[in-house]
Amino acid sequence: MKTDYIGKPTSRVDGALKVTGTAKYAAEFSADGLTYGYVVSSTIAQGTIKKIDLEEALNLKGVLQIFTHENVSGLAWFDRSYKDEDAVAGSPFRPLYDKKIRYSMQPIALVVAETFELARYAASIIKVEYTTESHISDLKENIPNSFKAPKGKVGFKPPVSRGDAKEAFENAPVKIASEYIHSAEHHNPMEIYATTVVMEPDGKLTVYDKTQGVSNCQAYISKIFGLSAKEVRVMSPFMGGGFGSGLRPQYQLFLAVLASLELKRSVKVSLTRQQMFSFGHRPASVQQMALSASPDGTLQSIAHTAYGETSMFEDYTEVVVNWSGLVYQCENVEQKYDLVKLNTYTPLDMRAPGAASGFHAIESAMDELAYALKMDPLALRLKNYAERDQNDKKPFSSKALRACYAEGAAKFGWDKRSIEPRSMREGNNLIGWGMATGSWDAMQMKATANAVLTADGKLTVGSGTSDIGTGTYTIMTQIAAETLGLPIENVTFKLGDTLLPEAPLEGGSWTATSVGSAVQSVCTTIKEQVFKLAKKVKNSPFANADLKEVNFDNGEISLKLNPSKTLSITDVMKQSGKVSIEEEATTMPNPIHMLEYSFNSHSAVFVEVKVDEDLGTVVVSRVVSAIAAGKILNPKTARSQILGAVVWGISMALEEDSVVDNNFGRFINHNLSEYHVAVNKDINDIEVIFVEEKDDVINPLGIKGLGEIGLVGVAGAVANAVFHATGHRVYNLPITMDKVLGLSE
Amino acid sequence: MNTFSYTRANDVADAVQNGSVKTNFKFIAGGTNLLDLMKENVERPDHLIDLSRITLKEIEDTADGGLRLGALATNANTAYNQKVEERYPLLSKAILAGASPQLRNMATNGGNLFQRTRCYYFYDLATPCNKREPGSGCSAINGYNRIHAILGTSEHCIATHPSDMCVALAALDAKVNVTGIHGEKVIDFADFHRLPGDQPQFDNILEPGDVVTSLDLPKNNLSKHVTYLKLRDRQSYAFAIVSVAAALELDGDVIKDIRVALGGVAHKPWRIKSAEIALIGKAATVENFKVLAENLLADAKGFGSNTFKIELAKRAIVRALTEVAKAI
CATH class of the missing domain: 3.30.365.10 (Aldehyde oxidase/xanthine dehydrogenase, molybdopterin binding domain)
Known part of the structure; x- marks a missing residue:
């Protein structure tokens, strides 16, 4: 069939966006009055911060604030607020929480300034005094x-x-x-960790984050800063490589949100390549x-x-x-x-x-x-x-x-x-x-996808998963197009947005199976509905047919036994007076098989x-x-x-x-x-x-x-x-x- | 960022003049190393004097049959220059063993001499480094020193010079033409870079304000039997663990002239002329090459994670010379 895409070598649907630079990554988003954060990293591996002298840096014109453990307060108290979907046993790291240094290159301050260059310069003149304690770093020993x-x-x-x-x-x-x-x-994806927090006029946050799980980050921020899910939208439309490094919220997300809420400004925090060695x-x-x-x-x-x-x-x-x-x-x-x-x-x-x-x-x-x-x-x-x-x-x-x-x-x-x-x-x-x-x-994990078929025969499918460069956009589009028998160019897949239905973290090699199953399921539901409508249209060739007896291919429904009897999906929609069909489906692995x-x-x-x-x-x-x-x-x-x-x-x-x-x-x-x-x-x-x-x-x-x-x-x-x-x-x-x-x- | 002034020099005299009146300044040409160092706060010049518009880009014959390389000719244009390829293939090979095409398109011949070490600690402001901050101590000596020196080290510094091009220039007896406040001078390449001693902050012997204008390659008969063997931890875009610039002039299997310079092992390209001279008139055999290798590494000292370089360098020397002796 013409619109059989599963199993066929299909070029990336987002390929053109990527090679033309149109695909936008977390650090590439902007906002009116955007400010820039620069992280100061500890130089010791174990000890405490004795003194952190910000005076000279704060006196620079254009430096808005410098956040340290001494001036950050009012955050969540309990470990559970800092736990994310990929958390492990123990007490998650809390940036700027106290004066203790637990590892070298620990973030100890965030400078926020009107320009990146200024923030970076200001960070370089902050004077930190430590009380150094002996550290443990040799595994074998x-x-x-x-x-x-x-x-x-x-x-x-x-x-x-x-x-x-x-x-x-x-x-x-x-x-x-x-x-x-x-x-x-270290994972060292090509794209460096970055977060752009846009403070919307109504005080809500739109967060562009480099992450393999937008819902994970949304929940993390909401819990720590006491926000409702409606107040935080996290988006991650593209990722320049993840390899697992984006499974847990990184500290620049915390810092950017903290600064944005405190300053009531939009804030971008991008790590340096060196700081890519300062986390997992x-x-x-x-x-x-x-x-x-x-x-x-x-x-x-x-x-x-x-x-x-x-x-x-x-x-x-x-x-x-x-x-x-x-x-x-x-x-x-x-x-x-x-x-x-x-x-x-x-x-x-x-x-x-x-x-x-x-x-x-x-x-x-x-x-x-x-x-x-x-x-x-x-x-x-x-x-x-x-x-x-x-x-x-x-x-x-x-x-x-x-x-x-x-x-x-x-x-x-x-x-x-x-x-x-x-x-x-x-x-x-x-x-x-x-x-x-x-x-x-x-x-396979639990995953949800939604889909909207419009009268013009275009299908939009969405799930809050991510594409870390592996081809999620493409394979989901293939599954959706084949399931509904639509030409692939009529199908759009959306991901990386907390406004979309929830998907599991993009990791563990389970995205194709989990999100793919949800996409197939929701498209099957839409297919059933289209077929119901098709049976009812005037002089329908399918009036007495069963779904199993028809093909959905190339935008048309046809009888398997008599392929000349066809109805196009757009005709079905038009004749039924339908503007759109919208569905949502959740799938999970078969518990008995498990x-x-x-x-x-x-x-x-x-x-x-x-x-x-x-x-x-x-x-x-x-x-x-x-x-x-x-x-x-x-x-x-x-x-x-x-x-x-x-x-x-x-x-x-x-x-x-x-x-x-x-x-x-x-x-x-x-x-x-x-x-x-x-x-x-x-x-x-x-x-x-x-x-x-x-x-x-x-x-x-x-x-x-x-x-x-x-x-x-x-x-x-x-x-x-x-x-x-x-x-x-x-x-x-x-x-x-x-x-x-x-x-x- | 750190603020700095930027001045474009119109000619060499202008550059020298600017250099004589400014303090804490840096000349900039391709900028492929300096800009990185500035972003990392390792270099914090108050003034940049841009040399890149000065017309020092020519590669031309000298009266005595050698070749003059303009200081501002790019590494790429030099490596692919027909005269260089034909008469000094060792230099072409060495240049092309370094960096990437993009960097070689930007980087200049003069600038190549001023590359700073790739010592991890030199780049990391959280650690002491005598080269970056004299008197603060050397973190590499008792630290991780895989890429560090085994020859000519001092208790203050075990950094290496990272250039490939300079290793070939050393082997070819290049001369560095310099213009400074007191006029022009010519420096033998072997004397241009210095050993760290107790002042590792200085990589070379130039006076402040000295401008390198060109490099002269003397005439030689070393275009047939040459190789640049670079051993590194990946096959491209990595600095040398050990490199060998090797050249032979042979009469049958008798050595008429021999050059061996090592990279990745010292604060400067490493060459011992007496060890080379000892082989002149002798047969180009593995045994003789081994003697040379032993002599070149006789004073080598390892610091733990770089100790393997001593044996590796010997093997690399023998390999390089054996290969070039075979070549027709």
Whole structure:
């Protein structure tokens, strides 16, 4: 059919807006009399502010106010007012709340002035005296003070052990044990965090914020400042990358709203690139893996321990170790996940939180075990393939991981691999082939969408979700257009506005499934109503027909058995005297299915590296990523998501490293010059395969999300390829030349 | 922002004159480094004297068969200049190993010499740094020093000079033509930048108000066997962990002339002429290159996270020379 869009490569509906600069981002909105805020960040990691001298700065003409803990009051008292949808256990950070410094680069003042340049200058002449106390910033050193990760974060499941992994390990003939250290990583989306608060003439606030959840931010502001939802409208029409960094309200939102309410002015607060290192990040971690097997490769035990960093005020948790118990068939599994409190901001979900770190360790250990067994690494995975979720003892709604292995291996040419390390060479380069498995949750959340069909056959669909660059606008437009059989150009999807029906936070790879289901549902309801009207029009060819007996396509309704009998949707509306049809629908996952099944996406990643034998430099020359994620809504945007994730994985494996200087307890390479993310030249061939995976259980669309799965196995596959090339295993990320050469750890 | 005056110099004399009457001023040309430093409050000049309109953009032959590079010719125009590509390919390669096309289109040859270090602590006002604030201390020595120096360091500073172009200029025995209050002078490139000593705030030996007008490349026979090997933490848009500018003049496999300069390892491009001279007349073999590498790194000292550079630099030297010896 002409208007079948689901599953077709469809270009981004917002593409033209983006490439022409018409798409507006949070810091690009303006208002009459707009003022500008600039944040002052602490230079120490632990202690108190003894004195903060604002006099000189306040005397500058055009400086309106400087907010500090000394002059901010009347805010909400209780932690619950500061908790947001993605909050974790503990006491959320409160900007400018008291004189205590809990981490380096903590915001300690907001200067508001008539121009940005003035605010920035004024911030530079504020004199702050601290009473410095000793800080804690070294994760590994502080493992003795670790504690069991508490519940508190939505979706966090503490790991559960089974069998007796210790005894099995003792008795097993083949075993390996190793430790993996990751430093923190920062999301570093291209767009910097910013909020523009427009003070409307009636005193209400219109807030343009960089966020992955407008309702989350609306609720946060309302609770803290004692406003009703009607007094705060939060909008986020476009986002220049999120990767999880926008799941929790950032402090510039708080500060901009505070200033706006106090000054009764519109205020814009934009962070600096350096300040992008002053909030959530992927936590540093230390992981210990021990695996044992019988000589034929059957896993006898898995032991996976992870220590993650968290802040002094909250306990951030993510699922790092549970994957070990999930992905492989094994009777004896010990899983432990502890936290260590450091003087840092609370970590924050970052693309495939937990899995990206956990799978690097699991899959490196599986590779190491394969060599100990003298077995092909892929054969070892297949030997221990889990048909069911091993943690929850449930079947998967679908799991086409075997197809990922088979199709990925075939495309890559894995069968031509020699098992021996250092067996392939090209000039100065050692060549290595590595592979890894990946998995991520395929979740669905409650979501609501509304839709309005007007007499001219145009459809507007809306839901308060966000598009962080992944293609939400496009896939929702596709779903709506196909469901109602309208040409895609007649459909508009709106998002990122608290006036729209509520959607879940845009994260966890659940937006396509959650919001997509709501969009499909509301459009189906409208379709039913149109059909009801169509049956009633004069001489209707559908008078006796059932909805199942007609097609909605290209703006027309036709009988399946007699396609010449048609009525256009515009005719139906006109003849029925309808100006518009408006509907709203809420969807949520099937609760019975939720109990009966586990829902996961899977991947198999194959990587070729070229490692300079003398210099240790690593080039990822080839990647094949095979993905099983249900039905693919839009192969074009889907492929882009996986390509981006693979690039991210290469970056994570080889480059990304937020370095803490333990003398200062401070991220010291806090700029994009020294915090390296992959550049174009680092990236070579990447092949993406979507394997066929039919899933009738998960949701009516049969889809799973794609936001995280593309990243999960990449770092492990790169690490394994480096080992295959060199015979030297680098356990700690990033894999830099000095580590490859064994000159650094 | 910090207020500053802005003056456009009409010619070199005007620039020198302006420089002689102003204090706390900076010359600005492409501005690719200075503007960043000003935004970060690392540099806070009261006056900017803009050199960019002065006609010092030519690249022309010198009487003795060398080449003169105007101080205001851009890095891009220099790297892609036919004479540079043919006669001094080492310089082209080094320039193109640095920054990005956009930056190279803005950045000038003179300005390249004045790039300031990329030391994390130099950029972070929350930490002590003797180069930024003399006497405040060096945070890098006992801190994170992956990108720091292993040669010519002092107890006051272990910063490196970040330029790639300068490493090639050092290898090519370039001369820096300078006009100052007291007239013109010519400085050997090897003497232009200085080691930190107890005054790390000074990157070079120029007097206030001195203007670099051009760079002279003397005639040589080093256009055949050259390479610029840059090792870095990603393949583009990163400063060198270690870089090697290497050039050979060979007679069969006998070394007639040899140049090796290192980047990313010291406060200035690192070259030891005596180590090079020791190889002249000897065969271009890996063993001989290893001897040179050992000599160049003999006084190297690591500070923890940069200690690997000592071994890496040796390997890079041997690799670079082996590659160029092979090239026809």
